[in-house]
Amino acid sequence: xxxxxxxxxxxxxxxxxxxxxxxxxxxxxxxxxxxxxxxxxxxxxxxxxxxxxxxxxxxxxxxxxxxxxxxxxxxxxxxxxxxxxxxxxxxxxxxxxxxxxxxxxxxxxxxxxxxxxxxxxxxxxxxxxxxxxxxxxxxxxxxxxxxxxxxxxxxxxxxxxxxxxxxxxxxxxxxxxxxxxxxxxxxxxxxxxxxxxxxxxxxxxxxxxxxxxxxxxxxxxxxxxxxxxxxx
Amino acid sequence: xxxxxxxxxxxxxxxxxxxxxxxxxxxxxxxxxxxxxxxxxxxxxxxxxxxxxxxxxxxxxxxxxxxxxxxxxxxxxxxxxxxxxxxxxxxxxxxxxxxxxxxxxxxxxxxxxxxxxxxxxxxxxxxxxxxxxxxxxxxxxxxxxxxxxxxxxxxxxxxxxxxxxxxxxxxxxxxxxxxxxxxxxxxxxxxxxxxxxxxxxxxxxxxxxxxxxxxxxxxxxxxxxxxxxxxxxxxxxxxxxxxxxxxxxxxxxxxxxxxxxxxxxxxxxxxxxxxxxxxxxxxxxxxxxxxxxxxxxxxxxxxxxxxxxxxxxxxxxxxxxxxxxxxxxxxxxxxxxxxxxxxxxxxxxxxxxxxxxxxxxxxxxxxxxxxxxxxxxxxxxxxxxxxxxxxxxxxxxxxxxxxxxxxxxxxxxxxxxxxxxxxxxxxxxxxxxxxxxxxxxxxxxxxxxxxxxxxxxxxxxxxxxxxxxxxxxxxxxxxxxxxxxxxxxxxxxxxxxxxxxxxxxxxxxxxxxxxxx
Numbered sequence: 001x002x003x004x005x006x007x008x009x010x011x012x013x014x015x016x017x018x019x020x021x022x023x024x025x026x027x028x029x030x031x032x033x034x035x036x037x038x039x040x041x042x043x044x045x046x047x048x049x050x051x052x053x054x055x056x057x058x059x060x061x062x063x064x065x066x067x068x069x070x071x072x073x074x075x076x077x078x079x080x081x082x083x084x085x086x087x088x089x090x091x092x093x094x095x096x097x098x099x100x101x102x103x104x105x106x107x108x109x110x111x112x113x114x115x116x117x118x119x120x121x122x123x124x125x126x127x128x129x130x131x132x133x134x135x136x137x138x139x140x141x142x143x144x145x146x147x148x149x150x151x152x153x154x155x156x157x158x159x160x161x162x163x164x165x166x167x168x169x170x171x172x173x174x175x176x177x178x179x180x181x182x183x184x185x186x187x188x189x190x191x192x193x194x195x196x197x198x199x200x201x202x203x204x205x206x207x208x209x210x211x212x213x214x215x216x217x218x219x220x221x222x223x224x225x226x227x228x229x230x231x232x
Numbered sequence: 233x234x235x236x237x238x239x240x241x242x243x244x245x246x247x248x249x250x251x252x253x254x255x256x257x258x259x260x261x262x263x264x265x266x267x268x269x270x271x272x273x274x275x276x277x278x279x280x281x282x283x284x285x286x287x288x289x290x291x292x293x294x295x296x297x298x299x300x301x302x303x304x305x306x307x308x309x310x311x312x313x314x315x316x317x318x319x320x321x322x323x324x325x326x327x328x329x330x331x332x333x334x335x336x337x338x339x340x341x342x343x344x345x346x347x348x349x350x351x352x353x354x355x356x357x358x359x360x361x362x363x364x365x366x367x368x369x370x371x372x373x374x375x376x377x378x379x380x381x382x383x384x385x386x387x388x389x390x391x392x393x394x395x396x397x398x399x400x401x402x403x404x405x406x407x408x409x410x411x412x413x414x415x416x417x418x419x420x421x422x423x424x425x426x427x428x429x430x431x432x433x434x435x436x437x438x439x440x441x442x443x444x445x446x447x448x449x450x451x452x453x454x455x456x457x458x459x460x461x462x463x464x465x466x467x468x469x470x471x472x473x474x475x476x477x478x479x480x481x482x483x484x485x486x487x488x489x490x491x492x493x494x495x496x497x498x499x500x501x502x503x504x505x506x507x508x509x510x511x512x513x514x515x516x517x518x519x520x521x522x523x524x525x526x527x528x529x530x531x532x533x534x535x536x537x538x539x540x541x542x543x544x545x546x547x548x549x550x551x552x553x554x555x556x557x558x559x560x561x562x563x564x565x566x567x568x569x570x571x572x573x574x575x576x577x578x579x580x581x582x583x584x585x586x587x588x589x590x591x592x593x594x595x596x597x598x599x600x601x602x603x604x605x606x607x608x609x610x611x612x613x614x615x616x617x618x619x620x621x622x623x624x625x626x627x628x629x630x631x632x633x634x635x636x637x638x639x640x641x642x643x644x645x646x647x648x649x650x651x652x653x654x655x656x657x658x659x660x661x662x663x664x665x666x667x668x669x670x671x672x673x674x675x676x677x678x679x680x681x682x683x684x685x686x687x688x689x690x691x692x693x694x695x696x697x698x699x700x701x702x703x704x705x706x707x708x709x710x711x712x713x714x715x716x717x718x719x720x721x722x723x724x725x726x727x728x729x730x731x732x733x734x735x736x737x738x739x740x741x742x743x744x745x746x747x748x749x
Contacts (some may be wrong), residue, residue: 080651
């Protein structure tokens with residue numbers, strides 16, 4: 001579904017070089033030390049950054065010269081996922097039409113998505129009146145209405161407590177199964193990866209060093225770098 | 233990591249138009265002057281020019297030194313003390329920032345002039361009057377800038393000082409002074425720049441070639457003596473001096489428009505002795521005595537003398553119309569420049585735009601106006617274009633104040649929203665309508681108000697281009713003073729001040745409550 005071939009990018013003095021293959025319908029977690037290039041990896045796939053060289057393909061299509069909103073990708077960030085001055089409903093509706101012109105059927109889609117994430121009663125509130133977890137539900141609802149096959153998650157639940165994080169992950173897993181989404185999730189919580197991901201990629205110094213099955217990643221036989229990272 | 237969408241492209245046309253506009257404005261102001269001076273063989277290099285230059289620099293230097301000397305004890309006292317009227321007095325210290333120069337000058341004449349109750353204390357015309365007026369404007373500004381510095385001292389420093397048993401003078405030497413000193417050269421060069429380019433104050437309180445500055449001499453050569461060649465030479469001198477000063481002080485000029493937030497309480501452990509308290513009270517008292525009397529004088533004489541006649545009503549409408557148009561022009565220019573600067577990856581282009589936003593400080597209004605005047609007289613009757621010229625000049629003059637009001641907010645909004653807008657395909661008009669305008673309405677409003685305030689108080693553009701058909705409030709005050717109708721002038725000054733205060737209080741409350749949505 002997602003293929004990166006010899007994708008290079010320079011961030012300040014750091015040269016990054018990514019090769020990656022994510023299968024259709026897979027949930028891959030991306031783990032690694034701070035500043036390793038995890039977020040940049042997602043930014044490149046989403047189209048916020050442009051590679052210096054190499055090729056990014058999604059569903060077999062070359063993404064060069066393809067604007068972020070034209071890609072079959074949706075991304076949820078750590079924060080600033082919603083416009084604070086617009087109410088919850090409008091924030092989700094923007095996922096359907098950036099001009100905010102919605103017909104009755106599209107409006108129903110928005111209501112539906114809000115119901116799925118449990119925000120129906122909050123639909124006229126502003127994001128600033130909601131808790132951190134509820135704010136991220138806005139982003140998930142918007143993902144639902146945008147209906148893109150690929151979802152990128154950039155530490156979306158880092159600010160939440162363990163129980164709430166688990167709840168949000170389960171909501172995402174449910175949606176993933178229903179919609180057959182391909183998900184790439186950057187996280188700092190190894191237990192989140194263990195809980196949700198089928199595969200785990202390990203990033204260090206601007207490179208994807210290993211991509212392993214969930215079990216193998218946490219096994220004693222895993223490579224030394226992974227052990228060092230997991231032990232902190 | 234910067235959360236920009238580095239890929240977002242913005243249209244080139246607006247920035248080309250905006251920069252082109254400023255470039256044409258500056259070159260059409262500068263080139264004719266240069267050409268004229270060349271042709272005249274830089275004649276007129278007699279004793280007049282050096283005398284004017286040396287007076288310009290002398291009064292600017294003395295004004296700067298006096299402003300700083302008065303400001304330092306006041307700022308220290310405000311930073312040290314919490315007392316009931318503190319916030320009110322701090323507001324008093326922000327009044328001169330909003331007060332049009334002509335209003336203050338009127339007040340100073342009323343207090344120290346021939347009929348004033350402090351008549352004879354100093355001679356109000358000539359150097360002493362000019363210095364008094366410049367201290368009136370710049371001492372309070374220096375106080376606010378120094379206070380901002382002092383508020384930035386971490387509270388731990390004072391706790392440490394108390395723990396180590398610092399005396400008051402040691403606190404000053406080791407904590408307060410180093411903090412102020414780091415910004416002192418900037419504050420000083422800003423005051424020097426403002427005084428060197430001062431127009432209204434010198435025009436009214438200066439007298440003859442003994443006490444005139446370049447800015448005023450340009451106006452006199454052009455409008456009184458009809459000597460464009462000499463005006464050109466003076467303008468070149470002014471341009472050189474201002475360029476030098478802007479290079480030094482430009483960064484600080486930007487901070488005028490940024491009001492310090494509601495100043496929080498910082499716990500202090502020193503200055504508890506009676507002598508220290510008396511000294512601080514005295515410093516604040518003297519500071520207030522420099523500011524308060526001229527303001528009260530204008531209000532008390534003027535408030536009953538407002539002559540709501542035809543000429544006043546017309547001046548109000550003219551002032552508001554020109555203010556609105558100038559602020560809009562300045563805002564559009566500032567918006568386009570700021571947008572592009574925030575996104576451009578070229579450092580060269582970014583600094584070029586920053587310099588362009590300071591054009592009216594580098595090219596003082598009198599210089600630009602002189603050049604435009606000479607250029608346009610070849611094609612048309614300048615008086616027919618007077619209003620347009622004043623609006624253009626005021627718009628450019630407002631730009632240095634509009635910039636700091638919108639640029640930081642714009643950058644912050646981009647960091648928050650760029651990626652989301654990019655991924656949703658929100659761009660162009662939709663993005664402006666749904667995101668930028670609602671989110672940035674306060675900074676935009678603030679910028680607009682700054683533009684209005686600059687234009688409402690402007691005397692230089694209107695004096696150079698104005699006529700009996702184009703009279704703004706400051707121009708009307710000048711006329712009434714010229715006819716020795718001082719009471720009517722005070723009445724008009726009160727009206728003008730009311731407009732300025734309404735705008736500045738709006739601006740202050742908006743900048744304090746800037747919602748970080």
